[in-house]
Amino acid sequence: MPKRSATRPAAPQSRLAEEEIWPRVTREVADDLAVDALARDRSGKPPADELARLREAGLPALLTPPGPLRGGSDWRTACAVIREIAAADSSIGELLARHYALTWNTRFFGDPDQSDGFERRVVAEQWLLAGDTGNSPADAEPASPGAAPDLTLALTPNGNGYLLHGRRSFAAGVTVADRLVVGATCTETGDWLTALVDPAHPGVTTDPAHDRLGQRLAGAGSVAFDGVPVLPEQLLGTVSHDEQHLTPYATLAPLALRLALVHVALGIAEGALAEAxxxxxxxxxxxxxxxxxxxxxxxxxxxxxxxxxxxxxxxxAAHTAAAVVEPATEALARGLLMGRELGVNERADIAVLVAAAEAVTNQSALQITTRILELTGTADSPAGDPGFDRFWRNARVLTAQRSPAHSLRAIGDHYLNGTHPPLTLRI
Known part of the structure; x- marks a missing residue:
């Protein structure tokens, strides 16, 4: 693997050279993860070693706006990275996908100066982000079956800042994250605030999700916040409690996360096929x-x-899913470049394409991973088998995080009635 600095891959001579290095670096990391993927899945340990491999390659800093001091790349490249890493180890693919989506949150909810400063810190300190900015407890994916119900996170004004209380479940990253990005309701105004929290604070308690069916290495768990101080500079953005005031651009936040996870599902399908x-x-x-x-x-x-x-x-089936995912990725990438100039119609088109990609890909991932168990005769997973059950388990857990009925209904309503999917921050 090529030598890299502590915060980013070695500086290339041109923008083109920089774009060309990511596929090679990603392939090397994916090959490395694939070697011991089954053993690591069986052990189910927090993905600390895996995160170290990502950091060594500079991948956590990839999805930051390109610049001479950052060297980030664009959304299309990030999605390609997610997909290839997920083909080798979908848990780590999900870890990276959610990190990338959270990296962009200040772009959706904050001001440009705030976004720039936040992204520079993400790169300079090699942070891995975890969390959830959904605006209701129902938006949070359960970390494990039987977990206690989530409480709404609340930020109570306290002097010059706030105190954060409550508990939420997170589907990935909380056992190894350097910072948590969480959404919480301001008890004074009712507005939805996005806060950056250090999980090492004494008021933060993390409860890892044990014995998950799949995505065992994603670092899922529940996090309790007991009077955690949040200073003004830790606020990454504010959203009015009235969703009628949401801009089309801000509502790309849940679509970006959903599409990133679609690339994880596609990676699972392609990885299972390749190994079979x-x-x-x-x-x-x-x-x-x-x-x-x-x-x-x-x-x-x-x-x-x-x-x-x-x-x-x-x-x-895999090619069909890839063919549907590609236009959704292109559309979202264009929407992100438009920024706050994004209109309602453009946002509606993106939402429908993402919904179609999600519905088709999730179905294909389940079909492919289930059928491969039959074709390889490893459904019972005896000792010493190649471990194809992990692909099915991972696809099952990942696709269960969102019902396909929501996506299909939105597509049908748009096609039949011309109805725009609602402008919302709900996942």
């Missing part, structure tokens, strides 16, 4: 065939034509 293909090719003597005339397939890996048919269907 390698197993099929290496199968001694090929797979048993039901064809009455097996001669044309006898010398090929996977000699059963029905196996070939199954792979063809699954590859087509």
């Amino acid at each position: 293909r390698d197993l099929s090719r290496a199968a001694p003597g090929g797979w048993p065939t039901a064809d009455p005339d097996p001669a044309p397939y006898a010398e090929r890996p996977g000699g059963d034509p029905y196996l070939l048919l199954a792979y063809g269907e699954l590859v087509a």
